[in-house]
Amino acid sequence: MKKIALLGCGAIGSQIALAIDSGKIPAQLTQIYDQSKEASEKLVSKLKNKPTIVENSHLLSSGPVDLVVEAASQQAVKDVALSVLQNRKDLMMMSVGALLDESVFEILSDACKEFSKNIYLPSGAIAGLDAIKSVKDELELVTLTTTKHPNSLKDAKFFETSDISLDKIDTQTIIFEGTASEAVKLFPANINVAALLSLVGLGSQKTKVKIIADPNTDKNTHQIEVKGKFGEMNYSIQNVPDSTNPKTSRLAILSSIETLRKYCSGGITIGT
Ligand SMILES: NC(=O)c1ccc[n+]([C@@H]2O[C@H](COP(=O)([O-])OP(=O)(O)OC[C@H]3O[C@@H](n4cnc5c(N)ncnc54)[C@H](O)[C@@H]3O)[C@@H](O)[C@H]2O)c1
Structure with missing residues (x-):
């Protein structure tokens, strides 16, 4: 049975841990870490099979684990991802925005080759990455329009310098238009989601992103338009936000659980 370590005990990390504990993912959760001790202890209290809470994130990959799950933050990726690979462990990463920093991407991708280890990026809150991967060489346009309730956009760095006040928005309002980068x-x-689309498709400078705040929605909606020599794809995903963290969609959590289940189970792989 695979041994898993977990970095980040928030919305995603907790649900992954519970899926392992219930047997849905056939694995053993051996070690966890969160910069908030309270978050780690709260999670351990919910589990039948108790993992060890380690003292710092680097200890997660020093023991006999097969894979470290990162479900914390872009900074956590920058701090520990390389040492996970150097310790010859696989990594499943949720804070994929960190990979749009080209130097981070190059260092980690070289380390995967050097240490013969893999980084897994679940499809997260969208569908269709398999198809975009297949038409990669024929892509001409990728646009993402994300619509969320203003509460789901709170605390974003964007608002430190913008005049827009989320509390005053009373109708659908375009907050941002620009590149994925x-x-x-x-x-x-x-x-x-913008990071995943960039990595799989045209890159972060050519992937166009629009963000809309809508006080009348209770969903996180991603509208994706893809065009090229192959034809066109248009699809929309209306996600229910997680009850503990409205920034994170339920689908992102389920997709992380499925990716890890597949890693731990082996067998027939369906889809590109
Ligand atoms: N790939 C996707 O589609 C997708 C979807 C949703 C969220 N995410 C990302 O996944 C990550 C986790 O999401 P979540 O909803 O569980 O967030 P969350 O805020 O509910 O939980 C994150 C947890 O990680 C801890 N943490 C943050 N930085 C840390 C660090 N440097 N070291 C140790 N612990 C740290 C926090 O204390 C918190 O308990 C976030 O970066 C989020 O942006 C990715």
Whole structure:
């Protein structure tokens, strides 16, 4: 049975831990870490099979684990991802925006080759990455329009310098239009989807992003338009936000659980 370590005990990390504990993911959760001791202790209290709470994030990959799950923040990726690979462990990463920093991407991708280890990026809050991967060489346009309730956009870096006050928005309002590269920097906890689309498709400078605040929605909606020689794809995903963290969609949590289940189970792989 695979041994898993967990970095980040928030909305995603907790649900992954519970899925392992219930047997849905056939694995053993051996070690966890969160910069908030309270968050780690709260999670351990909910589990039948108690993992060890380690003293710092680097200890997660020093023991006999197969894979470290990162479900914390872009900074956590920058701090520990390389040492996970150097310790010859696989990594499943949720804070994928960190990879739009080209130097981070290059260092980690070289380390995967050097240490023969893999980084897994779940599809997160969207569908269709498999198809975009297939048409990568024929892509001409990728646009993402994300619509969320203003509460789901709160605390984004963007608002430190913008005149827009989220509390005053009473109708659908375009908050941001630009490249995925800019979006990920200004909305780091909100727009991992833009990072995934960039990585799989045209890159972060050519992937266009629009963010809309809508006080009348209770969903996180991602509208994706893809065009090229192959034809066109248009799809929309209306996600229910997680009850503990409205910035994170339920689908992102379920997709992380499925990616880890597949890693731990082996067998027939369906889809591109
Ligand atoms: N790939 C996707 O589609 C997708 C979707 C949703 C969220 N995310 C990303 O996944 C990450 C986790 O999301 P979440 O909803 O569980 O967030 P959350 O805020 O509910 O939980 C994050 C937890 O990580 C801890 N943490 C943050 N930085 C840390 C660090 N440097 N070291 C140790 N612990 C740290 C926090 O204390 C918190 O308990 C976020 O970066 C989020 O942006 C990705």
